[in-house]
Amino acid sequence: MEERRASDKTTESFIEQLVKIGHLSEKQADSLTNQAKEQAIPIVLYLAKKHVLEPKALAKVASRYFGVPLYDLTVHNKKLIPISLLHLEIVKKKYAIPILQKNNTLVIATASLNLPEFRNLTFLTKMEIEFVLAESDKIEDIIEELKSFQSLEKKTFGAEEGSSVKEKSKGLEELSTRGESRAEDIFSGGGSDGDVTPVVRFLNKIILDAIKTNSSDIHFEPYEKRLRIRYRQDGILYEIANPPLEITNTLVSRLKVMANLDISEHRIPQDGRFKLVLKKGEPVDFRISTCPTMYGEKVVLRILDPSAATLDVGILGMDKKQQEQFLNSVQQPQGMILVTGPTGSGKTVTLYSALRLLNTPEKNISTIEDPIEIYMEGINQVQVNIKTGMTFSTALRAFLRQDPDIMMVGEIRDVETSEIAIKAAQTGHLVLSTVHTNNATLTISRLINLGIKPFDIISSLILVIAQRLVRKLCPHCKQAVKPSTVIQSIKSSKLATMFNENDVKEIFVPGSCERCNNGYKGRIGIFEVLTISEEMVKLIMMEATAMELATQARKEGILMMAESGLNKIKSGLTSFEEINRVI
Incomplete structure (x- = not known):
């Protein structure tokens, strides 16, 4: 694990290394370190911002010093970023982008390997963490894209503090999760309500409403310009929502994580299960099936609600x-x-x-x-x-x-x-x-x-x-x-x-x-x-x-x-x- 391997090295000792190899004088190092602290910016990012070193060169030096692999974000498929695993505010604050989930391990790309600040990521995600280093400007580009996407979410589902999202998510506090799946990590995994994105609230509501209306299946179907969501009730499919197509990847990634599926695999069908438990204590099992289509992955959730089947x-x-x-x-x-x-x-x-x-x-x-x-x-x-x-x-x-x-x-x-x-x-x-x-x-x-x-x-x-x-x-x-x-x-x-x-x-x-x-x-x-x-x-x-x-x-x-x-x-x-x- 990179975290354990680099645990005895800090950003302060990294600055000392830059002085040692001649990239900074001691006076520059002290001055830049103080300025970075005053502005609450990680020193590695501050060095890149002040053009002391080019982001690429800085990332290479950091990679060698910390013994952490260097990753080129320009070749990474941004659609596969499992952003639902780490709230955007944390991404912006720590310059840490989740890029890949491998079973119970989350790979995070960062420009500033400030390990003490990252200790709580394991708690927040309930996963083992592996780090890779990336160029700060590439991380900034991705954060800007994610911020734009968040604006789209808020426009579609309402602002965080506005009534729209709250009303659409009304009753979601009834939903907590525990048991055999990873769902408990996502719905009640230690984060505050502010850590829940509008897409997450929207998905929670879709699932909860399906349970309340005794639906047997939920269909998430991407098309060229929209995402169609349908419930099967009493054997008949009914269309219940048409959110924008742009949320498809985030929504599908979240569902895959809940069922412990491979979120990076979108070329072949996958099947899985997960369990949610209502706060009343009633367990509800779900069977998930994904299938690649022309415009993205279609997902069908089968609701296996034991309380709905009266065996008489x-x-x-x-x-x-x-x-x-x-x-x-x-x-x-x-x-x-x-x-x-x-x-x-x-x-x-x-x-x-x-x-x-x-x-x-x-x-x-x-x-x-x-x-x-x-x-x-x-x-x-x-x-x-x-x-x-x-x-x-x-x-x-x-x-x-x-x-x-x-x-x-x-x-x-x-x-x-x-x-x-x-x-x-x-x-x-x-x-x-x-x-x-x-x-x-x-x-x-x-x-x-x-x-x-x-x-x-x-x-x-x-x-x-x-x-x-x-x-x-x-x-x-x-x-x-x-x-x-x-x-x-x-x-x-x-x-x-x-x-x-x-x-x-x-x-x-x-x-x-x-x-x-x-x-x-x-x-x-x-x-x-x-x-x-x-x-x-x-x-x-x-x-x-x-x-x-x-x-x-x-x-x-x-x-x-x-x-x-x-x-x-x-x-x-x-x-x-x-x-x-x-x-």
Whole structure:
């Protein structure tokens, strides 16, 4: 470390060295040192200002004397400067510019290696510090650029003492951080409120508002002339802010530091996690994904709020018969239960609602997930890690040697995983997993296409659930209308042909109020729950098509997804428009 290596040398001894090698007389040295102290300017900078030595020559002498590398700032990409790690006022005061973060080490370029003054930088940043020396005029140029950028921030977000920033950041004092990530260093890392820049306040507010509005994702998307920020609420994206494009690099760097990602790498995608804890003590986990685009890096934050996921089978949205079939199946000592649907259809919540019921001291439960989205005490949860060879199939093999009762596999994607999962389900274990198909009967066809023999399917599979999430109508502003009014507008829809207007006197359409998102608030599931009856077994052994299996399911009175949706419409929970959107 440069700090330790140079710790026995000071700027005073450096001046003595300049006298010794003939750059200054003793009289000049004393005079210049006193003048620098009177003006509160570091002596090395004062020497450059008075042109005693050219900045480049002065930096070279200092580099040799202190044994610290000389760095050429003219070749450094200024967009990569992690300025969010060190407040601009500190940069201006100490002529110390953070130029690179390497894991938990921050590299700082300075023209004046006054180590005693730099002692508190480790405290402020919560990082190890490495120094490099740079020419004072180059540092001044960068500081001027940063000051110009700060002016842009203030113009956009309001002055430090003005009402705009304070009002936009109102409520941010509720946000503190601690725990497993570096986020605590940034949000509450020992600096005063004055050390928080307008961009930081703005980002804090974006995150806090997303949590308050139960958003599932935050999108930061750079374009040619603007930065678009969107929330995903109840499955739909809404644009919520358009700050200037110039803040993109600062904002992205800050998010990367929070997740301990490499802020200097902007050519390839990166993934990470971090945790924030509200002052109420509620932890909120975030998953971050970055991806380079034409105009900069797009960042998506997935909010993994455990308090937002209510793991109760009774409120998933299943009707009475479906719920009974589900509960009966998860209580079986062995077999396989598959949940299918597109990404974001609520499969994880359905599986964890089952695991919550099964999670007792008498059961050994293990899961392999990519990623772990819901943490549950009492369950052995394993994260997929391709780099270390921890795949779904690898974990399943390990679980089978761990005396398991119940196993949950995040997704059956390949032949190897499906074969191991089915073998486990046939040998005294309950296996829960997901598959990406459009409906329940297609799931069986999917297993056959993966090469699973029909006999292995019928001897292991006990239940298939297909599901979608639909937005619920806001109870405060939904509007009752005659069924015929809506049917006329969607008469070409398959749903319209299935709906009998005489079943209900009225149905509901979205209204608008301050409590909801365009007439909707919250989501609920619509389901197909397929049990494997004797007739189904015969059809599977004959390798029947998904259509033939669906025909048999209807004969057995299984509620199809469209019918589940119609029931939600009739009960006033959602609208025709919403069911049409997801089916």
